[in-house]
Amino acid sequence: MFVFPLAGRGQLARLGLLTSHLSLLTLCMTTAARAQSGDPALEHARKLLRSTPLIDGHNDLPWEIRDSKTAPRDVAAYDIRQTTPKQTDLPRMAEGEVGAQFWSIYIPGEIKDSGYARVQLEQFDIARRMIARYPDRLALALTADDIERDFKKGKVASLLGMEGGHAIENSLGALRSYYALGARYMTLTHNVTLDWADAALDSVRHGGLTEFGSEVVREMNRLGMLVDLSHVSPGVMSDALDVSEAPVIFSHSAARALVDHPRNVPDSILVRLKKNGGIVMVTFVPAFVSPDAAAWDLQAQQESNRLKGTVSDTAERRRMEDEWKAAHPQPRASLKQVADHVEHVRDVAGIDHVGIGSDFDGIDAVPEGLEDSSRFPYLFAELIRRGWSDSDLKKLAGQNLLRVFHSAEATAARLQKSRQPSTKTIEQLDGPRLSS
Numbered sequence: 223m224f225v226f227p228l229a230g231r232g233q234l235a236r237l238g239l240l241t242s243h244l245s246l247l248t249l250c251m252t253t254a255a256r257a258q259s260g261d262p263a264l265e266h267a268r269k270l271l272r273s274t275p276l277i278d279g280h281n282d283l284p285w286e287i288r289d290s291k292t293a294p295r296d297v298a299a300y301d302i303r304q305t306t307p308k309q310t311d312l313p314r315m316a317e318g319e320v321g322a323q324f325w326s327i328y329i330p331g332e333i334k335d336s337g338y339a340r341v342q343l344e345q346f347d348i349a350r351r352m353i354a355r356y357p358d359r360l361a362l363a364l365t366a367d368d369i370e371r372d373f374k375k376g377k378v379a380s381l382l383g384m385e386g387g388h389a390i391e392n393s394l395g396a397l398r399s400y401y402a403l404g405a406r407y408m409t410l411t412h413n414v415t416l417d418w419a420d421a422a423l424d425s426v427r428h429g430g431l432t433e434f435g436s437e438v439v440r441e442m443n444r445l446g447m448l449v450d451l452s453h454v455s456p457g458v459m460s461d462a463l464d465v466s467e468a469p470v471i472f473s474h475s476a477a478r479a480l481v482d483h484p485r486n487v488p489d490s491i492l493v494r495l496k497k498n499g500g501i502v503m504v505t506f507v508p509a510f511v512s513p514d515a516a517a518w519d520l521q522a523q524q525e526s527n528r529l530k531g532t533v534s535d536t537a538e539r540r541r542m543e544d545e546w547k548a549a550h551p552q553p554r555a556s557l558k559q560v561a562d563h564v565e566h567v568r569d570v571a572g573i574d575h576v577g578i579g580s581d582f583d584g585i586d587a588v589p590e591g592l593e594d595s596s597r598f599p600y601l602f603a604e605l606i607r608r609g610w611s612d613s614d615l616k617k618l619a620g621q622n623l624l625r626v627f628h629s630a631e632a633t634a635a636r637l638q639k640s641r642q643p644s645t646k647t648i649e650q651l652d653g654p655r656l657s658s
């Protein structure tokens with residue numbers, strides 16, 4: 223990995239030419255190191271991922287930058303040319319052969335304050351400043367063709383995906399404005415049930431999508447914004463599949479038949495992807511891919527709830543939670559388990575309906591073997607050892623997502639000919655709000 227131990231950041235800008243020479247040198251050294259790995263499956267995986275873009279469906283780096291302890295929201299200070307505290311930086315992404323990345327534009331839905339727009343806009347700003355800061359390595363991608371163009375140029379196509387429909391604050395105008403800022407997918411919910419959709423990890427209030435929720439899906443179809451069903455309840459998954467005229471995605475979920483976690487996708491939904499055309503981008507979140515890690519997650523949640531009922535002081539409660547976690551370490555998930563989920567989705571939904579969505583930088587624990595953004599080729603090497611063909615591996619890597627994206631764009635072009643932007647309100651479709 224390459225770092226600049228002596229140069230200050232002001233100097234870096236003046237060192238552009240030297241930087242590109244040094245980058246080339248680093249690239250040569252990395253390539254030499256790769257050639258010596260001695261693992262034919264790994265070499266095969268790397269070669270394959272250089273011929274087709276690996277598209278990762280979910281990475282939370284923009285929130286990490288916001289949340290930095292030393293320099294919050296400072297894109298320059300959070301230098302991704304160097305090793306970062308979590309799982310993502312440019313050298314590790316290059317080592318991991320990442321061709322395109324959906325950067326998550328996440329905002330927490332738990333805090334009900336004066337509105338979400340400010341934080342959401344700030345997250346767009348952080349992500350877009352980050353992408354603009356490394357023009358030699360990252361490029362803002364707004365279309366499926368952009369992904370292929372950037373990949374050919376050797377840059378990571380950088381897409382923006384909103385995490386949580388609460389961000390639109392029940393407004394289709396806000397949805398359209400976020401599309402204009404570059405959002406190309408939106409998870410209909412995050413972890414909190416909304417006025418128009420139930421979340422996987424919250425109470426069921428509507429049994430799926432309300433009429434306004436269906437209108438959100440229709441407007442996303444008209445815009446060409448991918449409907450992301452990670453984080454929603456099975457009822458919302460089902461309703462969205464009924465309503466959506468374009469293929470849907472799950473940007474970071476796993477298979478519920480293997481790990482019974484509410485964030486995962488049931489087989490009854492997986493089989494419906496054949497007709498819809500959508501994909502599940504299998505995530506690396508330990509509690510979603512390992513039954514032992516999932517059981518631990520449940521226990522940790524119960525302990526946290528128990529403490530909430532008995533300890534009122536927040537700091538003291540956090541300390542006790544940390545103490546519990548130290549005494550009960552989370553069981554590790556493994557790369558092989560992630561590969562099992564990939565194969566389950568392939569077996570039930572079909573090879574055209576599976577992709578990869580790591581959730582790096584959104585997780586503290588990582589599976590053994592998939593520790594950071596440098597490790598993607600190891601997952602592909604495992605599948606090569608399991609007998610996967612090159613054409614199937616290419617579909618998994620990114621061809622499936624590209625097909626879905628092209629299809630969503632074609633649907634949008636068709637719908638825009640016959641349908642005006644929706645001006646419907648939640649009050650018109652679902653009746654008066656009780657609050658707000």
Ligand SMILES: [Zn+2]
Nearest residue numbers: 385453474584
């Ligand atoms: Zn998430």
